[in-house]
Amino acid sequence: MRRAAPEINAGSMADIAFLLLIFFLVTTTMDVDSGITRRLPPPVDNPESVKIKERNVMNVLINSKNMLLVNGMPGDINTLKDIAKDFMLPHYPDNPSYPEVEEASNHLIGNYYASKGVISLKNDRGTSYDIYIQVQNELARAFNEIKEELAMDRFGTKLANLSKEKLEAINDAVPVRISEAEPENIGGGN
Amino acid sequence: MSKFKSSKTKGTPAISTSSLPDIIFMLLFFFMVTTQMRETSLRVKMKLPMATEIQKLEKKSLVSYIYIGPPINQALYGTESRIQLNDQYARVSDVPEFVATEREARNEADRNLMTTALKIHKDTKMGVVTDVKQELRKASAFRINYSTLKGAEKHSN
Structure with missing residues (x-):
């Protein structure tokens, strides 16, 4: 008489499946895309027609050697945020050296x-x-710090804790006004 | 003696664990099916720059990607940064068509909420980036997102 095949112990099946599950959990990356969001301006036919008063503009130039020129002076990435923030903060009473x-x-x-x-x-x-x-x-950091200060001043809390309406109000009050010039060769590049 | 003899000595019966593997397998299949694999294979090198002031891209389905970077196969394609749309290299002049196709594929109501994520290698020169941005402007795809990693860049100078 043939002996019946012994039953295979399936108790460790769960462990094997668990291992597989954990492997998949670890290897699949839920990569969240994040970055700096910007809005491009609509194309203009005649870029010369937009005129802004000179005192209202802070010029930031980057050349092909990756050097900065901030308002006509050689600039540095480490001080750029403070200069931009100082420039964009509303100065009252009217001060001719600020916008x-x-x-x-x-x-x-x-x-x-x-x-x-x-x-x-x-x-x-x-x-x-x-x-x-x-x-x-x-x-962006300069603008965010201004927003943060306004939120602290008016609502007494951080931006992250604000309700949606309040956040929108702050965003309206401090618009991120970074204008990118129409491209042209300012020298050095190809 | 009594008719209803309680078998106190037996204790609680062991819970059958034989269906545990099935439950786990179901979980496994759920994860395998729902996690998205990258649908385009990268043909350019991708080393994103770092930034701190970043926002998350909200609706993944409304995002279209443009990759720019040096080709992976440099022996064949050189070291100059190339644009990759979908699965192949493209020229700047192909961008409007790409935007139009992406827009066609979305709901009409969502079309003005579309974002173009620019995944650009950090060593790329701005020339090609500016060209792409100009094309996007012309194609009225105004919302863009410069993809970056979260973290502070060490300032060397």
Whole structure:
């Protein structure tokens, strides 16, 4: 008589399946895409037609050697944020060395002064993308710090804790005004 | 004696674990099916720059990707940064068509919420990036996102 085949112990099956499961959990990356979001301006036919007062503009140039020129002076990435923040903060009473300010109000924030300043960013075709992103990041940091201070001043809390309406009000009060010039060769690149 | 003899000595019966593997397998299959694999294979090197002031891309389905970087196969394609759309290298002049196709594939209501994520190698020169941005402007794809990694860059100078 043939002996019946002994039953295979399936008790460790769960462990094997667990191992597989954990392997998949670890290896699949839920890569969250994040980055600096910007809005491109609509194309203009005649770029010369837009005129802004000189005192309202802060010029940031990056050349093909990745060097900065901030308002005509050689600049540095480490100080760029402070310069930009100082420039964009509304200065009242009217100070000719800073951009114009205008009174504005919002039902959530109340009365505030809004700066008319614009940061003009210009780069060469030979500028490295890395530097460009660093500059964009520093400028964004300047704006975020201004927003953070306004939120602290008016609502007494950080930006991250604000409700959606309040956050929108703050974003309206401190618009991120970074204007990128129409591309042209400012020298050095190809 | 009594008719209903309680078998106190037996204790609680062991819970059958024979269906445990099935449960785990179901979990496994669930994860295998739902996790998305990367649908395009990268043909350019990708080393993203770092930034701190970043925002997350909200709706993945409304994002289209443009990759720019030095080709992986440098012996064949050289070291100059190339643009990759979908699965192949493209020229700057192909960008409007790409944007149009991506827009066609979305719901009409969502089309103005579309974002173009620019995944650009950090050593790329701005020339090609500017060209792509100009094409995007012309194609009225205004919302862009420079993909970066989170972290602070060490400033060398």
